Amino acid sequence: MKRTITTFLICSGFFLFSCSSQETSAPTKVRLLAYDSFVVSEGIFDDFTAQTGYEVEVVTGGDAGELLAKASVTAGNPEADVMWGIDNTLLTRAIDADIFASYKSDQLDAIDQELLNLIPDAKVTPVDTGDVCLNIDRVWFDENAVNPPTRLADLVKPEYSGLTVIPSAVTSSTGLAFLLASIAEFGDGWQDWWRQLLANEALIVDGWTRAYTVEFSGSSGAGNYPIVVSYGTSPPAEVLFADPPVDTPRTAVVADGCFRQVEFAGVLRGANNEDGAQALIDYLISAKFQADIPLNMFVYPVNNDVVLPKVFTDFAVKPERPLVISHSEIDTNRETWLGQWLALVG
């Protein structure tokens, strides 16, 4: 009986609460726009709703490049309140298109200063990082008694002839990151290196899916190429999603020659619910939310208070000194570089 009364009181409390929130026409929702591969655990926003009263509505629509193209044509009149997923290769274009409203969270203490330094005018907030690295098929190298490559320069050596598969820089963001890695590594000599790489029978395909899941010998696709451009966090997925189960992944990361991708979230200029949007940014970098990221999206959290899952500390690689090109330099040269690259490989 007592429980029934309590339930009744709670229910009527909710009822009154919902009535009162309807009377004031203040927004009750925050819309979070993200790329199609955005995945979070069920109920991850419950704490946020309890703290702020705002419900989070996640909407997806395309990849990061498509989100940016859409946001650019509707700058100031956005599809949502917060956007997740612009990375450092797209950041300058996003800022130039003036799609974000400045917001500096006061909860940035747990984030590396180095990441925060990337951002002009507090337009966005870093939310995760990942590294585009070479992955190798350990089994192939054992069976063929060949030493795996340890750096980018190795790929043009004769012993690695016909072993590497790479996603295209013009149709894949992974491929673009790899092109940038080569430019950061070889400077003016990058075109010459690519010429040698092609002469060494490297295969270039449209995107990551074909490169990794079809052509790479270490994935379930069992292709013919034991070296692939993928991520520093791919091996943990090969353990967690293995069938039959395995203790260690068949693949490994080449820690040298990785390009760091930093992803950002920002309040969209003209957001319907700016207060909610700012509160959501705070929540996205909170330890609670950040801890949910690694095993759902296979990237590293930016919040240093998060304890990484064991499979990450065991098998993922986060290079100490990744290759970096500033986002403004990327933006200035992207078309030239892509044009030169296309002329080389196309």
Next chain:
Amino acid sequence: MVGISGLTVRRFQRIGLIAAVPVLLTVVVLILWPATNIVIRYFRWDHFTSAFSDERIQRVLWISVTQATLSTALAVLIGVPLASLFAKHQFPGKRFASALVTVPFVLPSVVVAIAALSLSGGKRPLLTIVVAHAFFNVAVVVRIVRPSIASNTTFDNAATTLGAGALKRLMQIDVPLARHSIQNAAVVTFIFCFTSYGVVRIIGGLSTTTTEVEIYTRAIQLGDMSTAVALALVQTFFLAVVTLVFRPAAEAFRFKPSTTAIRQLRPLSVVGVWVACGLFLVPSAVIVLKSLRSRGNWTTAGWEQIDLGIVLRSLTFAATASILSLLLAGLLMVATTHSGATSRLISAIASIPIAVSAIVLGVGIVATFNSGWLDIRGAMWLVPTMHAIVATPITFRILRASLDTITSDHRAAAATLGASPLRTIMTVDLGAVRRSALYAGIVSGCVSLGEFGATSVLARDSSRTIPIEISRLLGKPGDLNQLHGYALATLLLLIISTAMFSTGRSDA
């Protein structure tokens, strides 16, 4: 229009015009307006001219035309004999064989592309693309051509009596008599192949790209909307010319369908037919196998991951899109019952959706409908409506093909018996398309189930549909993700095969 007075013709035309209004309105508001908006905003004359002096773009245009022509030729070459076979012969397992041939059309392109790649080993990209496209589109050819051949058995029997062989009968009777349907099918196939995105991107790699892939690369990857718009304009203009030159036409001769003429196939031929149709099973078999094999072991782990919520949601979307598309195509049929300039114009405008670049359209919608009461971005009805509009030209041509089996004598007879034009359309025309309508409805539902570029960039709540989930899963490392993705693709295959198989029954 023998037997119908001028007055009645005008009444038919008036009903046609009224029926055309909702269709034209939908196309103009949801397709033409947003696309034009983007063109006006980003069109730069210097980009337009410089684009065509660019060697790469010249090559891209050349490849687009070549691969679409070759793909269409191959699809027609395989599709027409199959259509004739299904129309005139009876053999064991006919319904199953007929379903087998039509299933590929509605598979997500990422799945077909990967299956084709697994078979070709990544060699000879242009050839692989052509074969994959033909594999997709034989269904379109068979479905559009089959009804006209079915109604032509009278000549066929005479020819057989006079000793003509199967090939001679095909070339000298079926092909000339069904030439308009063949042309209709070829135009639809050509447009599909020309604007194909997923298959070309995955198989073609860098060397073999087509216009739609290049538009996407320019607009999204390079942020160069002006060149993208220039290319999109050329693509639409070219396809518009193709559709206008080869516009949907009715057969010159029509014969009463004669079911008694259907003959049994000889046992040896049955084996041949089965081998031919069995070839269509090969890519599907690759997908089924990929859902059950991991690292040399058999497993059902991928199947255990399937979320039925996603499946139900996709089916609801597909059903909504299919009903809407049938409605639009039905109106379009009524609007174009009469041959004439108006009717041709209406049908040309309604064909525009398949010739507009998907990515330009997607961005256009977001850019156009973004304020006040016009803000329909993210509206629940938008995605199925867009699917319906895109499916309508196909739905229309399928319905139209069966309408060709009606002669104007039928309508004249109805009029003589005192039926009003509306009543005539309802009983004669709609009566004839009833069976095809079921199939057309399923095809448009399947277009919605498969991926479609313009809607893939429209924001939607994070509840996923099957094709989006498949490409997300195939885009992640780990055996289980791959198994899960292919299990979903297999499930899609099963759903569609079952639907096609059940419409086969009403055909028999």
